[in-house]
Amino acid sequence: MVNGYHPKDLIEALKIRAEVSCIPLAGGTDLMVQNARGTGLSPNFDKPLLFVGHLPELRHIEKKEGFLHIGPSVLLSEMLSHPFIPETFKKAISQMASPPTRNLATLGGNICNASPAGDTLPFLYAMDAELILENHAFDRRIPIEEFICGPKQTELKSDELLTDILIPTTLFPVSYYKKVGQRRGMSLTKVSFHGLAEIVDGYVEDLRMAFGSVAPTVVRSRDCENSLIGEPVSTLKSRFNEIWELYEPSIQPIDDARSTATYRKNVCYNILKDFLTHLENIKEIYNE
Ligand SMILES: Cc1cc2nc3c(=O)[nH]c(=O)nc-3n(C[C@H](O)[C@H](O)[C@H](O)COP(=O)(O)OP(=O)(O)OC[C@H]3O[C@@H](n4cnc5c(N)ncnc54)[C@H](O)[C@@H]3O)c2cc1C
Known part of the structure; x- marks a missing residue:
């Protein structure tokens, strides 16, 4: 049996994060594979899940003050059809997984999974992307190359969520x-x-x-x-x-x-x- 929290908004999600040791789950395409136990068996999570894929505050794509802001729960498929996403980034995303998986998988999940083979990462590193991490009281801004410190290892604290991905709107011809x-x-x-x-x-x-x-x-x-x-x-x-x-x-x-x-x-x-x-x-x- 896997327990889960389904918060109505980001405030509630961060409150749960502060009070309970839990695993954020966006699309689940990495987590479900990593914790699979086999056909007919429920996955093997050692902590309750915190569902974040539906949170409206994490699903934006907008341009503001020289940055493209992408919510971590934006789906890869949504990015492929959005006019603000640079064509060269779309090229990388279009080669990830398959359409059904891209309809579940999120940008934030690809970043926080911190796989050396994560296909959105080379573009984000090349663009000097920055991330906003939030807990119930504070937020902090960190370059992606400081956030990811090794395979499956990040600077995310147990009470934080990734809430925004900032990409400079610099044009590279x-x-x-x-x-x-x-x-x-x-x-x-x-x-x-x-x-x-x-x-x-x-x-x-x-x-x-x-x-x-x-x-x-x-x-x-x-x-x-x-x-x-x-x-x-x-x-x-x-x-x-x-x-x-x-x-x-x-x-x-x-x-x-x-x-x-x-x-x-x-x-x-x-x-x-x-x-x-x-x-x-x-x-x-x-x-x-
Ligand atoms: C069949 C298949 C093919 C795939 N092909 C590719 C591929 O070609 N290239 C590639 O790069 N990847 C691929 N993947 C991996 C996966 O689909 C991607 O990494 C995807 O972007 C993960 O997103 P998700 O929302 O499903 O993440 P999840 O599984 O929900 O989460 C992944 C990690 O991110 C954390 N997380 C998610 N959201 C937040 C948040 N807001 N704050 C803090 N932590 C958060 C979770 O706790 C977890 O540690 C594939 C997976 C499958 C199953």
Whole structure:
């Protein structure tokens, strides 16, 4: 028997969170799999569940003061059809799971599950997304890369909920997304990569590169990115080995059921090279 709380609003949910040790459940697509016991048996939760997927305060998508705000209980399928969600983020989401799963799965669940293979994470890291965590008395704002501290490990306290995801509305005219999996659909990630860039007059104005599934958390080398700002795109390909040397130490994949570490590292090498070639071929892109 699994006990659960079904609060009517966020205030009630945070009150329950303060008083009871419980597990927030949004769509349940991660939690139900992680706690499954087998056909005909109820899942094996060691604490009562706190249902948060229906809470209206966690289901917004709006633009405010330079940020796109997305409620953690917004469904992946809702994001795919919303005009505010950047096309390159939609590209990553459209390759996650299947339509029925995307009709249950939430953005907040993907973040709080903190899987190295979470497919929304490379884009959120590349964009310097921030999160709002709330308890019954206070809220705090934290960059996503500080929130996720390892596989399945986050800075979420036992009385808190994730209540908002903030993505700067900065426009990146160049975007590049690759997910490598066993097959095209319904496939867990072996390696993923989100690259974003602004190129002005043939020079790199801004550059973000984030790899998923190749280390305990998403890998983004700011040293490498910064070293390329101000560079002419025409030299990027010829500097590839130097760029790879900066990136390579932080790429620490593992052997697991999905892939080998060696394969993953080779894929990273090829993706990075392909992205830089893509930038060189683009030459010049201006903001609208
Ligand atoms: C068949 C299948 C295929 C999948 N394919 C992919 C894939 O391709 N790529 C991918 O990245 N993932 C995939 N997943 C994993 C999963 O669907 C996603 O991670 C999804 O976004 C999780 O969202 P959820 O709402 O179901 O999370 P839940 O299972 O409800 O929760 C996940 C975690 O988040 C916490 N949580 C949820 N909301 C909050 C909140 N507001 N505050 C604090 N904590 C919260 C929960 O306590 C739990 O720890 C797949 C899952 C299945 C079953």
